[in-house]
Amino acid sequence: MSWVVLIVSGVLEAVWASALGRSEGLSKPLPSIVFAVALVLSMGGLALAMREIPTGTAYAIWVGIGAALTVIWAMVTGAEPFTIVRLLLIAGLVGCVIGLKLTGDAS
Known part of the structure; x- marks a missing residue:
């Protein structure tokens, strides 16, 4: 779990x-509320997961998932350009997250 x-x-x-x-610097109410709620839930979930998953592994996976999805969302919405190089780098990041999960289970 x-x-x-x-x-x-x-x-x-x-x-x-x-x-x-x-x-826009927490000046828009709706995105600011979404930010605050998601931040609290995300950090709370990370803290909960770290009860059973080692800190380094949990943090790296949390950051990796967040970073990959943030970049993908930015490319999908047009906020950042889509390039093959970016896609390959995201795939590498996802591969590292999977590797951490697999090696974390082995120890």
């Missing part, structure tokens, strides 16, 4: 990061 919580928390990291970008 900790891994599910960690993955959801990583998704929420992408939500709060994207909302923060749209809040």
Whole structure:
């Protein structure tokens, strides 16, 4: 269950990061509220997952999921350009997250 919580928390990291970008310095109410709620839920989930998953592994996976989804969302919405190089780098990041999960289970 900790891994599910960690993955959801990583998704929420992408939500709060994207909302923060749209809040224009927390001056827009709706994105600011989305940012605050997603931030609290994301951090809470990370803390909960870290009860059973080692800190380094949990944090790296949380950041990796959040970073990959944030960049993908930015490319989908047109906020950032889509390039093959970006796509390959995101695939590498996802591969590293999967590797951490697999090696974390082995120890």
